[in-house]
Amino acid sequence: MKPQGKKKATIYDLSVLSGCSASTVSAVLNGTWRKRRIKESTAELIQSLAEQHQYTANLQARGLRNSRSGLVGLLLPVHDNRYFSSMAQTFEAQVRSHGKCPVVVSASRDPQEELATVETLISYSIDELFIAGATDPDSVHGLCEAAGIRHINIDLPGTKAPSVISDNYQGARLLTQAIIKRFDDAEAPLRPQELFLFGGRNDHASRERIKGFRDIKTELLGHDSDDCIQPTGYSPGMTQKAFEAFYEREGKLPRGLFINSSINFEGLLRFMAQHPHETFADIVVGCYDYDPFGSFLPFPVIMIRQDTESMLAKAFELIEETRPAVKIHLIQPELVHPRTALKGPLDSIRDIDA
Amino acid sequence: MKPQGKKKATIYDLSVLSGCSASTVSAVLNGTWRKRRIKESTAELIQSLAEQHQYTANLQARGLRNSRSGLVGLLLPVHDNRYFSSMAQTFEAQVRSHGKCPVVVSASRDPQEELATVETLISYSIDELFIAGATDPDSVHGLCEAAGIRHINIDLPGTKAPSVISDNYQGARLLTQAIIKRFDDAEAPLRPQELFLFGGRNDHASRERIKGFRDIKTELLGHDSDDCIQPTGYSPGMTQKAFEAFYEREGKLPRGLFINSSINFEGLLRFMAQHPHETFADIVVGCYDYDPFGSFLPFPVIMIRQDTESMLAKAFELIEETRPAVKIHLIQPELVHPRTALKGPLDSIRDIDA
DNA sequence: CTTTTTTGCACAATCGATGGTGCAAATAAT
């Protein structure tokens, strides 16, 4: 029928048109009509009217009534890096496959903003919340708990709700080992003071990665000292400064670099922009995060791809449970060798014309 | 006060607690109380009660009543590439600064999914919609129009709503010119059959870019033939195949490559993974999209950074207008030379501990 | 000490959908 002037049709409009009551219309349109013993012919009539008038339910009204909204939220620290944006992509696909509506929001790794954002989501009667990389997962838990909203931590664990995170310790060991191995047939063997870790802050992920780094480094190279760890926060700018400072001091970069995340890796890019190719002639970089372009830089870049699909799948599984245990589920990440272009969530979406 | 057992406080709860009517409570808490001549002391009482009981308005109820929700939507084709994810990031910042709540969803460049997603958003009484990179902006317009929702196209233009897009023609000229210039002091000059365009499909952006590419190429190199244009859709897999096919046929890659988007660039990465460094020894790549890691690949990569901030700013400006003209606003993109690490939206978020 | 004006707030309808309850008509059982 015509695209209507302005206002959307409601069950009351259809009620008038069909001669049935609004409750009948409602039942027909939300599928509960068999349970309510509505005649099949009545249902058909109403359905065809609904179609003609392009009826779609007002989800705010429905949500108000059932205090559910059909929305499932993903709280992200930031959008614009490959780790989180590909998480968003898989999240959307999984939520849709459950027949719900995904909502992705970021809170800039700011505890205040995290809480404010979650409050807003709760006010919209969001049904479930996936909390990824929150600085303060337990406070967020507090809000969800009070509102009776199922929630789960991803990427960074909390102590009050179940968490699904990648096995940072193991991943860091893998990555560090791979970096070291790269020097196996170098003319000069890698010395402990030549292998540094840059980036991260005092969060669970960083701590675990640092532990893994130090453990395997000590195992393989015999020694590790505190000054080989340079936490810079999750900021490209600070990371760049750290590299500049190091370079100023030492006249060169460490031969082996463990970079805590792709965001920190961008700090290295900024440093690179200021220095000639030779500066990077024989370095090996390991980055705890995968970025397809990062994998093809002019020096060997070994990366860790966190398995966001498995993490989210596990998270969905747990969030469905009635009383999930408050424990941390570790998902194994994957080591990605230099010059590797992995497939991603985009590969599963069809592209029409070529 | 205590975090409450389960249910959130409503104006009715506060109404009882304060001895005032619900309408008074409502007025106090939504700021209209002066207009309603509520005594200041009453307002203070209610506000303090609200704080004690951690009252937050049920936004679904409010939205139902005003048929507005405070939500502003951004419809994206996909999340996981730097162009769209950084668009999401700036979008969120801008929406928040307007006191609204951002909602970002992707629709996989699938016209069906686009419409379904927008219908859902409309059912939540979203206030405004930014339609980015939609395959079928005009159908989306239809839905918004019928629902009386302000909307605007970004990145890909429609014919029925105002659009803000980057100047693809001009950008493509810039980029192509920069590619050609790179060969100025090469031993062998670049011949027209050595400069190819890969990627894109039959959308407005691709068409404009192809036009810009061909125009300047003809101007500078004297000739351009149809087979130098290889549209592959927006899919890494298809793009890879196109490169493989070309390589199979010609035994090498073109010396000059114009790649239509970072998504297509990922197709080149996949190709690269299959071939040794030498294959890329003297190629020059121009990519219509900026990715910081892409900028540092082992061969010269010239990129175009689309100015998402300006695009969104302009879009916000237009969407506020009562009757914005249905026209296309062009935003100039920026040429980014190889080995450049630009700042992005992440730089404006503070990082607490270093 | 009236009359007018202002102040301060309560009432009740409304937004659209849902679901428990009740009840008449149709059908089946006796």
Add this chain to the structure above:
DNA sequence: ATTATTTGCACCATCGATTGTGCAAAAAAG
């Protein structure tokens, strides 16, 4: 033909917030 069931649906309260309207009490004007 009478009672018991089943069928098919209407009625109405409800979710929480908003807002136009109305009306006492208090203050000001006379």
